[in-house]
Amino acid sequence: MEKYLKDFNGGLIHLKMKDKDQIVYKGYRDHYNQLPINKDTKFPTASGGKIFIALAIMKLIEEKLLSLDSTLGQILTFNLNSIDQLISIKDLLTHTSGIPNYFDLSEVNDYSEIWNDYPNYKIRSSKDLLPLFIKKPMEYTRGDHFSYNDSGFVILGIVIEEITKMPFDKYLNQIIFEPLNMKDTGYYELDRLPMNCANAYIFDPIKKNYYSNIYSIDAKGSGAGGAYFSTFDLSKFWIGFIQGKIIKKENIDLMLKKHVSLEKGFYGLGVWLDEQGQPYITGMDPGVSFISGYNISKDRIISIFSNYQDNVFKLYDQIKEELS
Numbered sequence: 095m096e097k098y099l100k101d102f103n104g105g106l107i108h109l110k111m112k113d114k115d116q117i118v119y120k121g122y123r124d125h126y127n128q129l130p131i132n133k134d135t136k137f138p139t140a141s142g143g144k145i146f147i148a149l150a151i152m153k154l155i156e157e158k159l160l161s162l163d164s165t166l167g168q169i170l171t172f173n174l175n176s177i178d179q180l181i182s183i184k185d186l187l188t189h190t191s192g193i194p195n196y197f198d199l200s201e202v203n204d205y206s207e208i209w210n211d212y213p214n215y216k217i218r219s220s221k222d223l224l225p226l227f228i229k230k231p232m233e234y235t236r237g238d239h240f241s242y243n244d245s246g247f248v249i250l251g252i253v254i255e256e257i258t259k260m261p262f263d264k265y266l267n268q269i270i271f272e273p274l275n276m277k278d279t280g281y282y283e284l285d286r287l288p289m290n291c292a293n294a295y296i297f298d299p300i301k302k303n304y305y306s307n308i309y310s311i312d313a314k315g316s317g318a319g320g321a322y323f324s325t326f327d328l329s330k331f332w333i334g335f336i337q338g339k340i341i342k343k344e345n346i347d348l349m350l351k352k353h354v355s356l357e358k359g360f361y362g363l364g365v366w367l368d369e370q371g372q373p374y375i376t377g378m379d380p381g382v383s384f385i386s387g388y389n390i391s392k393d394r395i396i397s398i399f400s401n402y403q404d405n406v407f408k409l410y411d412q413i414k415e416e417l418s
Contacts, residue, residue: 095107095109095116095117095118096118098118098409098412098413099118099119099120101404101405102120102121102400102402102404103120103121103295103297103400103402103404104120104121104122104125104131104292104295104400104401104402104404105119105120105121105131105137105383105398105399105400105401105402105404105406106118106119106120106131106133106135106137106325106397106398106399107119107396107397107398107399107409107413108325108328108329108395108396108397108398109394109395109396109413110329110394110395110396110397111392111393111394111395112393117133117325119131119132119133119135121401121402123135123290123291123292123293123401124293125293125295125304131292131401132290133325133326134278134290134324134326135290135291135292135324136278136279136280136288136290136291136292136322136323136324137291137292137322137323137324137325137382137384137399137401138291138292138294138311138320138321138322138379138381138382138384138401139319139320139321139322139323139377139382139384139399140319140320140377140378140379140382140383140384141244141318141319141375141376141377141378142319142321142323142375142376142377142384142386143281143315143319143320143321143377144247144317144318144319144364144365144375144377145335145364145365145375146266146270146321147247147250147251147254147262147266147317147364148187148250148349148363148364148365149269149270149335149340149341149349149364150254150262150265150266150269150270151183151187151250151253151254151363151364152341152345152348152349152363153269153340153341154254154257154258155183155345156341156342156345159257160183160253160257161183162182162183162184162187163182163183163184164182164183165179165180165181165182165183166178166179166180166181166182166249167179167180169253169256169257170249170252170253170256171256172224173228174228175228175229176229176230176231176232177193177194177228177232178191178192178193178232178236180236181193181236182236183250183253184353184363185236185237185246186246186247186249186250187246187250187363187364188240188353188354188361188362188363189240189241189242189243189246189354189361190236190237190238190239190240190241190354191236191243191246192232192233192234192235192236192237192238192241193227193232193233193243193245193246193249194227194230194231194232194233194245195227195233195241195243195244195245195246196208196223196226196227196244196245196248197244197245204380205310205311205379205380206296206307206309206310206311206380208226209309209310212225212226214309214310214311214312214313215285215313216313217312217313217314217316218283218313218314219261219314219316220248220249220251220252220255220262220316220317220318221252222316223245223248223312223316223318224248227245227248240354240356240361244318244319245318247316247317247318247319247364248316248317248318249317250317251316251317251318252317254317262317263280263281263315266281267280269340270331270340271327273334273339273340274327274330274331274334274339274340275330276323276327276330276331277327278290278322278323278324278326278327279321279322279323279324279327279331280321280322280323281314281315281320281321281322282314282315282322283313283314284308284311284313284314285308285313287322291322292399292401293306293307293308293401294306294307294311294379294380294381294382294401294402294403295307295381295401295402295403296310296380296381296403297402297403304402306381307379307380307381307382310379310380310381311379311380311381311382319377319379325397325399328386328395328397329395329397332386332388332395336388336390348363349362349363349364349365350362350365350367350371350373351363352367352371368387370389370391372387372388372389372390372391373387373388373390374386374387374388375387376407378403380403381401381402381403382400382401382403383399383400383403383404383405383406383407384398384399384400384406385397385398385406385407385410386398387410387414394417396410396413396414396417398410398413
């Protein structure tokens with residue numbers, strides 16, 4: 095396992111199988127104070143938390159407080175402007191809604207550029223992101239095609255809050271994190287990080303050094319992502335999720351159904367599926383890269399975190415190929 099870290103600046107790799115549980119790590123959770131990463135370090139995961147949002151939505155559906163066919167016009171009480179009120183929960187979960195994406199690559203090249211005119215320290219809830227897209231025109235007609243969309247999951251986070259009357263992360267804590275004993279998981283504010291969290295770092299090619307991403311991402315995570323968790327908590331999540339400890343089997347199967355065919359693999363409800371239909375989650379922000387997959391048929395979890403934005407995706411494919 096150590097060989098996989100040779101090109102890493104910092105991060106952690108965890109391979110969990112029936113007959114082995116291996117963890118290797120390298121680098122610093124606090125670069126300039128030289129505080130090293132350890133096996134219990136909580137990492138930022140960017141969009142990795144979208145699966146939590148999808149699972150919470152499925153829980154509300156299971157409790158008959160919502161359905162996949164429920165529309166934004168039926169649920170939300172604020173002005174949607176030009177956003178189609180007939181967009182359904184399923185449209186949002188499958189990234190086929192056409193809702194305007196606040197991270198629009200045609201307007202900005204890097205996520206950090208979003209905050210040039212709208213300070214990131216203002217982003218402390220999902221609703222704080224609404225001004226970035228609520229008045230934009232629809233990108234395409236709902237249901238037309240798949241287009242990965244952070245705004246759609248921001249809206250799903252707000253839907254959870256509308257129905258439960260509590261902050262979405264408190265609801266996730268109530269139905270997922272506490273039941274699965276995920277004590278090292280949460281949506282933390284960048285200026286209030288708890289002990290043993292990894293700061294994330296961006297390389298400056300001009301000054302040839304690293305700087306923190308605290309001015310490059312949301313101050314606190316939203317429905318679109320931003321959760322911190324340890325690799326042990328992630329394993330608890332995968333196993334608890336698949337074993338039906340949060341929602342019933344028929345709803346797990348519905349999440350893992352191949353709803354959208356992609357050039358490489360498929361997309362379910364809030365979760366990526368590889369060519370064999372096995373689930374994985376992934377995320378990338380300035381300074382952050384993350385991927386984790388659970389091969390259910392082989393009972394194998396591969397999780398790779400980096401707080402230096404190393405290429406975890408290439409390494410993940412390499413490890414999968416070597417284990418096949």
